[in-house]
Amino acid sequence: MAEARCPASCGELIQGWILGGEKLISCPVNWFSTVSVTDGVPGKNERPRMRQMLRAVLAYFDQPAERVNDLHISFDSTIPVAKGLASSTADIAATALATARHLGETLNEAALATLCVRLEPTDSTLFRQLTLFDHQTAATQISYDWQPAIDILLLESPQLLKTEDFHRRDRQPALLASATSLERAWQLFTQAAEHRDCSLLGQATTLSAQASQRLLVKPDFTALLQLVEELDLYGLNVAHSGSVVGLLLDRQRHDVEQVYWQLQQRNINRHYPRQHLLTMVPGGVR
Helix, strand or coil, X not given: CEEEEEXXXXXXXXXXXXXXXEEEEEEXXXXXXXXXXXXXXXXXXCCCXXXXXXXXXXXXXXXXXXXXXXXXXXXXXXXXXXXXXXXXXXXXXXXXXXXXXXCCCCCCHHHHHHHHHCCCCCCHHHCCCEEEECCCCCCCXXXXXXXXXXXXXXXXXXXXXXXXXXXXCCCHHHHHHCHHHHHHHHHHXXXXXXXXXXHHHHHHHHHXXXXXXXXXXXXXXXXXXXXXXXXXXXXXXXXXXXXXXXXXXXCCCCCHHHHHHHHHHCCXXXXXXEEEEEEECCCCCC
């Protein structure tokens, strides 16, 4: 048996039109999808695309195609699905590495990224470092040697949205209209990484979130911006192809209970009835 696990993402730190196309930087948090691959008959409870990925990894290592029928996949995930939390990326990336390990092989991050984008648009949570990533082609992979010490109060909406449905929309006009804002957000992110500055990071993520409102409106967004400013939080980020919002903060510096109370007082939690205090973690499949 071989096992691997990949983290969720609280939406994206930034996403939009950068370097001539749509790119993103994911926001890995401490929820995980854990996948095991063993010899045995296929089960009935696999997640979508797990078996496709297993087949793709067999082909990558020149294994007989019929071996797909002799491998069993099991998984455990703490990641809510269809919310913009990179649950599918976590599933297929963990499946890929677990399969490779079961075969006695290794997959580097570049090969893993290529395998994943062949199946679906992929989050950059599969990279150990924060990475600007072309999530549809894997052609761009720019990594940053900084792991922010940040907590995220994840606001979970009941609204569901499949990433594949979002990508079927004609989004290019709105993406191009926000290209200048995203260029600025990327510059701010780069400065934040260079100076290890969480406040600059919050400015970058907030700017990207504001641009995302053109494409996918988040309820009570203006009220959330006011909350961030009044409580002096680092900023907020959103799932650009999902329904969650993240409030970026430091639980040692900021009064988290006050944040919870203000969400209730301002009736913002009617749109986000579940809140989760998470920690930003390094990405990469373990």
